[in-house]
Amino acid sequence: MAIGQISGDIVNDKRSLTSDAAFVIESHLNGKVVFNIAVNSKGEVTSTTVVEEETTIRSTPAKIKARNHVANFKFSPGTWYPKHHQARVAITLVQKK
Numbered sequence: 399m400a401i402g403q404i405s406g407d408i409v410n411d412k413r414s415l416t417s418d419a420a421f422v423i424e425s426h427l428n429g430k431v432v433f434n435i436a437v438n439s440k441g442e443v444t445s446t447t448v449v450e451e452e453t454t455i456r457s458t459p460a461k462i463k464a465r466n467h468v469a470n471f472k473f474s475p476g477t478w479y480p481k482h483h484q485a486r487v488a489i490t491l492v493q494k495k
Contacts, residue, residue: 408437408473408485416441417472423464425491429455431464433489436482441473444482455491464489 403421432452436445446465455461468487 403488404485406485407480408483411479411483413437413476413479413483414474415471416474417470419471420467421488422490422492423467424494425460425463426493427455427457427460427491428493429453429460429491431455431461431489431491433465433468433487435468435471435485435487437473437479437485438483439475439477439479439481441475443469443471443473449486452488460491464491 404415430453432449434445434447434449435443438444446468448461448465453461455464468489471487473483
């Protein structure tokens with residue numbers, strides 16, 4: 399798990415990211431999108447909300463691309479984790495060359 403890219407209860411509880419997830423993706427512009435996420439006991443992302451105050455991108459298509467990317471993240475499953483385990487995820491978008 400990339401320290402600084404994911405923060406919150408998921409990191410504090412040492413819940414690991416099991417999918418091969420990139421925190422930098424290609425886009426038509428440069429910037430950062432920050433999400434609050436919720437993860438269920440199966441390790442699936444069940445909710446994503448953009449944190450506008452920390453996001454530098456205003457492009458809706460870019461935000462949707464980043465949201466779809468984050469929605470595919472998988473974390474370690476476990477019934478001992480909270481039902482809606484919370485975290486904050488930062489995705490960096492870089493312009494294609």
